[in-house]
Amino acid sequence: MATVVVVFWSRMGSTERLALAAAVGAVQARANIRLRWLREDVDETSIDAVPGWRENRERMLQEYIAPRDIDIEGADGLVLLSPSHVGPDAVEWKSFFELVERVASSKPKPAACGHSEFHQRMTGARLSLVSESPEDAGPDLPERSRLLGRCVAQACR
Amino acid sequence: MATTIRRASERGHAKHSWLETYHTFTFAGYYDPAHMGFRSLRVLNDDTIAPGRGFGAHAHRDMEIVTYVLSGQLEHRDSMGERHVFGANVIQAMSAGSGIVHSEFNASKTEPVHLLQIWIEPSAEDLPPSYQQFEFDPAEKHGKLRRIAGPTPDAAQRAAVIHQDAHIFAAVLDTGKTIRYPLASGRHAWVQVAWGEVAVNGEPLAMGDAIAVSDAPALTIAGTSGGEILLFDLS
Numbered sequence: 475m476a477t478v479v480v481v482f483w484s485r486m487g488s489t490e491r492l493a494l495a496a497a498v499g500a501v502q503a504r505a506n507i508r509l510r511w512l513r514e515d516v517d518e519t520s521i522d523a524v525p526g527w528r529e530n531r532e533r534m535l536q537e538y539i540a541p542r543d544i545d546i547e548g549a550d551g552l553v554l555l556s557p558s559h560v561g562p563d564a565v566e567w568k569s570f571f572e573l574v575e576r577v578a579s580s581k582p583k584p585a586a587c588g589h590s591e592f593h594q595r596m597t598g599a600r601l602s603l604v605s606e607s608p609e610d611a612g613p614d615l616p617e618r619s620r621l622l623g624r625c626v627a628q629a630c631r
Numbered sequence: 632m633a634t635t636i637r638r639a640s641e642r643g644h645a646k647h648s649w650l651e652t653y654h655t656f657t658f659a660g661y662y663d664p665a666h667m668g669f670r671s672l673r674v675l676n677d678d679t680i681a682p683g684r685g686f687g688a689h690a691h692r693d694m695e696i697v698t699y700v701l702s703g704q705l706e707h708r709d710s711m712g713e714r715h716v717f718g719a720n721v722i723q724a725m726s727a728g729s730g731i732v733h734s735e736f737n738a739s740k741t742e743p744v745h746l747l748q749i750w751i752e753p754s755a756e757d758l759p760p761s762y763q764q765f766e767f768d769p770a771e772k773h774g775k776l777r778r779i780a781g782p783t784p785d786a787a788q789r790a791a792v793i794h795q796d797a798h799i800f801a802a803v804l805d806t807g808k809t810i811r812y813p814l815a816s817g818r819h820a821w822v823q824v825a826w827g828e829v830a831v832n833g834e835p836l837a838m839g840d841a842i843a844v845s846d847a848p849a850l851t852i853a854g855t856s857g858g859e860i861l862l863f864d865l866s
Contacts, residue, residue: 491712501691501732509688536685
């Protein structure tokens with residue numbers, strides 16, 4: 475059974491919901507899934523300045539671990555999800571790409587990415603299924619995310 | 632009549648810093664080919680989760696999952712957008728079907744949550760995922776069998792509808808109280824002791840013990856020194 479790792483950046487939970495939808499899509503295609511949340515490097519004062527941020531952050535810290543080397547080693551496919559204002563140059567994504575390069579396996583991984591710039595960073599990827607930002611794709615975003623997950627899982631077979 | 636007793640002490644056991652769990656059947660790191668399930672009953676876990684801890688987001692597919700909290704409060708979140716906190720005398724049934732992702736956490740920062748989690752294999756694959764949750768009056772299981780799940784809706788009392796020819800009942804029995812459950816021909820029963828001491832068809836059972844009964848006309852369940860049981864009536 476293929477393993478699809480869904481990596482996402484989320485602050486208040488909207489991209490988290492898309493990540494869950496992508497994971498469901500991969501499960502529908504009979505893959506194992508791992509959901510990994512990128513920890514945002516941010517100071518405490520900023521967190522408290524936004525209502526609900528701390529609560530949501532603490533919940534997600536509890537529910538998700540950050541991507542680890544073994545996640546990438548064990549991944550047959552990757553789905554990356556990020557809000558449109560958080561591009562691949564964000565510090566969290568940069569360290570993720572460093573992790574991917576460090577443990578780059580000999581086996582190219584099918585990947586689906588939110589942005590075309592993400593696609594370029596995933597040099598080891600065999601294909602990228604979507605290049606536009608999921609945040610800009612309209613109201614059917616969860617459905618598109620589910621299809622992303624499903625496509626990646628199918629590509630892993 | 633065929634009966635088999637599964638003792639609490641024979642179950643798989645794992646103790647982590649945040650979770651103590653007993654597996655009646657093969658589960659996770661516990662594998663025993665002699666205990667892979669009973670009829671459609673595939674998993675029966677007895678979990679105690681430390682305050683504030685739990686199971687992070689993970690996926691299920693093609694499984695009817697019933698969670699029965701004995702004490703404490705469990706928080707559930709899933710990919711269908713369901714988000715609930717519930718405790719004892721609440722039935723939660725999740726049909727994983729074609730795929731769901733969920734997390735389960737102890738909602739309390741101070742008290743453990745103790746629960747039984749039941750997995751029943753569905754009669755069909757790729758069903759649409761669904762979630763059911765309802766509360767019942769504990770008086771309805773006191774001294775009698777209260778159906779908590781079955782294959783069809785119960786007009787008299789709400790029960791979770793599961794995609795399998797399987798019925799689950801709960802009962803709390805006081806000392807000396809005896810109830811009888813007729814077992815239809817070709818049906819198989821599993822009785823799990825949630826807590827306390829009971830006797831099933833004369834066999835004494837303690838907390839965590841279970842008995843499988845087949846080819847018997849009826850079950851007689853006696854509250855030896857009081858206790859709670861779950862009864863599964865399976866095809």
